[in-house]
Amino acid sequence: MRSTFPGREERRGGGVIPAPAFPRSGGGAAEAAPAGNGGGRLEESLLSNGIRVLTEAIPGVRSVALGVWIRQGAAHEALSETGASHMLEHMVFKGTERRTPRQIALELERLGGSLDAFTSREHTSYQARVLSEHLPVALDVLADLVLDPLLRQEDLDLEREVVLEEIATVDDTPDDLVFELHGEAMWGEHPYGRSILGTRESVEGLGADTLQRIHRERYRKGELIVAAAGHLEHERIVETIAERFGALPGTEVAPVPDIDYSDGGPPVDLHVQRDTAQTHVVFGSRTPPRSDPQRYPLSLISAAFGGGMSSRLFQRVREEMGLAYSIYSFQSFYSRAGVSGVYVGTRPEGAARAVDAILEEFGTVMREGLSDDELREVKDQVKGQVMLSLENTASRLFRLAGFALYDQPRLTLDQLLERIESVTRDDIKEAAERSFNPERQAILRLGPG
Structure with a gap:
């Protein structure tokens, strides 16, 4: 299991x-x-x-x-x-x-x-x-x-x-x-x-x-x-x-309680002491739920920050600064809200520099968005990932279930790709202002003092 x-x-x-x-x-x-x-x-x-x-x-x-x-x-x-x-x-x-x-x-x-x-x-x-x-x-x-x-x-x-x-x-x-x-x-x-x-x-x-x-x-x-x-x-x-x-009685499931995600949630900065070789840091904020169309620009921003070896944070924190082996972005969208953020694992002496670099990148995208070239790159990346996922029966199964679980829009694949393609630089900037404001991040560090 x-x-x-x-x-x-x-x-x-x-x-x-x-x-x-x-x-x-x-x-x-x-x-x-x-x-x-x-x-x-x-x-x-x-x-x-x-x-x-x-x-x-x-x-x-x-x-x-x-x-x-x-x-x-x-x-x-x-x-x-x-x-x-x-x-x-x-x-x-x-x-x-x-x-x-x-x-x-x-x-x-x-x-x-x-x-x-x-x-x-x-x-x-x-x-x-x-x-x-x-x-x-x-x-x-x-x-x-x-x-x-x-x-x-x-x-x-x-x-x-x-x-x-x-x-x-x-x-x-x-x-x-x-x-x-x-x-x-x-x-x-x-x-x-x-x-x-x-x-x-x-x-x-x-x-x-x-x-x-x-x-x-x-x-x-x-x-x-x-x-x-x-x-x-x-x-x-x-x-x-x-x-x-077919003989089971019909019923309606009680919904999950509502939660405010309008400003990304309250800022948090916690350090949990643990005797580990690395300091593990997670950044995140509340996002709109799965039904909200802002998931499209958020998915593109996530890819730009930490969606692969060419991403902003991989290149800066790992390749240029040498502060991490593992750094990536993540996101999940639920029925009432979602979460989008970044994980990094780094030696304790480099944690402060890594945190500052990540927050600086958040601030840059919040103020400036993505350039035309970078937006083009992440659109192609995400669209390619969607297409490649269709080659696996298990991933298609989970997508099918997602339609029903979250009452997603009735889109054909071509329409979905058009939604991704239609995201503008203004959309990116608006989503980043809501979900990647460096002053409103929930940050949790786990590791030595």
């Missing part, structure tokens, strides 16, 4: 510009959308209980990536139940009404396939990847996991120790821990600032009754999202999902 916590969530591409969305349909009927340049056939069906089924038929491949998304993540948890969503994700693999833990692990592996899961701030997901002829088996396994886990107290008592080890691993990994601490500082009391893994105290306090209640209220009702990409037939997948999930 692959569990996602702050830091890994942001670094695994939460801010990547979404692929084209497409119209929804009602009553279980499918509606297709033109794929545009480089896409497969996109179809969506809406079951009567609110479950959305999205597929992309991709010519020339023999595999299928598929997944189920539940609108239950760290941001939906009560403060006393922090980490419950992540623990529930672990527990579904401890056995179902029809399969033992070993049978769950063996079912797809014996066919050369894979099974995975993760928990994030706003949802939990279970995914599989198999050859197309094994798609019925994969659908059955995913349905079994989501609908019928045993969730026994004796299994929880054992798995709790595994999660406590996971928490300890983060605590011993400073370039992960610094993101967790930064999230707490930047988001304050908002649920986005809570640990996805939970704390040692909250995990030790979880009981099977809590997990059973969350499963009953969130997993066994509508509002689920099922997506698949690869060699497939949309109608057959819809039929199977309707058979396994």
